[in-house]
Amino acid sequence: MSRPRREYxxxxxxxxxxxxxxxxxxxxxxxxxxxYIGKRKFEDGAAQFGGDVEVExxxxxxxxxxxxxxxxxxVDYLSQRKGMPVAQVEEMLERVTGIAKSVGLDYDFEHVHxxxxxxxxxxxxxxxxxxRQLDMKERLLKAYFVEGHHVGRIADLADLAAEIGLDxxxxxxxxxxxxxxADVKADVAQAxxxxxxxxxxxxxxxxxxxxxxxxAAAFANVLEQARTGRDAAQSDSAEMDSADTDAESEQxxx
Amino acid sequence: xxxxPNPAPLLxxxxxxxxxxxxxxxxxxGQEQALVNRRLDADLV
Numbered sequence: 001m002s003r004p005r006r007e008y009x010x011x012x013x014x015x016x017x018x019x020x021x022x023x024x025x026x027x028x029x030x031x032x033x034x035x036y037i038g039k040r041k042f043e044d045g046a047a048q049f050g051g052d053v054e055v056e057x058x059x060x061x062x063x064x065x066x067x068x069x070x071x072x073x074x075v076d077y078l079s080q081r082k083g084m085p086v087a088q089v090e091e092m093l094e095r096v097t098g099i100a101k102s103v104g105l106d107y108d109f110e111h112v113h114x115x116x117x118x119x120x121x122x123x124x125x126x127x128x129x130x131x132r133q134l135d136m137k138e139r140l141l142k143a144y145f146v147e148g149h150h151v152g153r154i155a156d157l158a159d160l161a162a163e164i165g166l167d168x169x170x171x172x173x174x175x176x177x178x179x180x181x182a183d184v185k186a187d188v189a190q191a192x193x194x195x196x197x198x199x200x201x202x203x204x205x206x207x208x209x210x211x212x213x214x215x216a217a218a219f220a221n222v223l224e225q226a227r228t229g230r231d232a233a234q235s236d237s238a239e240m241d242s243a244d245t246d247a248e249s250e251q252x253x254x
Numbered sequence: 255x256x257x258x259p260n261p262a263p264l265l266x267x268x269x270x271x272x273x274x275x276x277x278x279x280x281x282x283x284g285q286e287q288a289l290v291n292r293r294l295d296a297d298l299v
Binding site: 029032033034035037038062063077078081082092095096099186189190192193194197198199200201203206207208209210211212213214215218219221222225 | 257258259260261262264265266267268269270271272273274275276277278279280282
């Protein structure tokens with residue numbers, strides 16, 4: 001992007017620094033417990049950072065082979081389909097629930113509806129087209145982990161869309177037509193191109209990769225690192241511009 | 255699925271042991287040790 005230049009007679013060109021938000025692309029799945037916890041920690045870290053941050057969520061399907069109407073909760077799913085001992089699953093979920101509680105989230109795995117999330121991802125793209133992706137993401141995560149809503153069926157998803165003010169009929173039409181499926185697949189392909197294997201995964205300013213539900217301070221640090229990197233690049237560029245202007249002045253000097 | 259163009263490599267930062275989900279499995283930091291401790295407490299190991 002070109003930087004605005006203001007020129008004054010007899011003085012070198014001045015490069016005006018434009019404050020731009022740091023872009024954060026987040027790959028995440030709706031039924032990923034660390035994604036919701038990581039979302040809270042990232043938000044805390046962004047608040048500590050204090051600068052402008054622009055967030056965009058991207059689709060990642062952890063378990064694309066899960067049926068929409070799996071009859072059971074997370075314990076049933078992991079024990080029946082993945083062969084994990086029930087006691088081990090329960091202990092794992094108990095620990096995750098405790099960590100979620102520490103960031104203000106009341107996970108209720110007993111009432112979770114394990115499902116296929118591809119249509120939920122399509123809804124997130126639909127919401128993005130309306131400028132409401134962040135609200136939709138929060139609503140979906142809360143619906144799934146806290147409130148025990150089903151997030152795999154179009155009717156349930158459309159209800160959630162309507163709750164945040166989106167047009168329910170329009171959402172149903174978009175989901176039934178799978179108008180945003182290609183966008184979901186493009187996100188998944190982009191994740192593969194980056195080499196992303198797990199979520200949540202954060203790409204900061206297109207340069208830094210952060211995997212997992214890091215502590216808030218870690219997010220704040222990398223955001224600061226991105227800002228510092230930008231400032232250094234702008235400073236170098238400004239010096240080059242100034243040198244160019246000096247050279248031009250010497251050439252036209254009598 | 256159409257392959258995405260290769261982006262510039264990322265500089266990976268942060269704690270490499272941070273909790274994440276891969277496939278169906280969501281790793282819980284410290285979980286394996288906690289399970290071992292519980293089995294030890296119950297004289298199962």
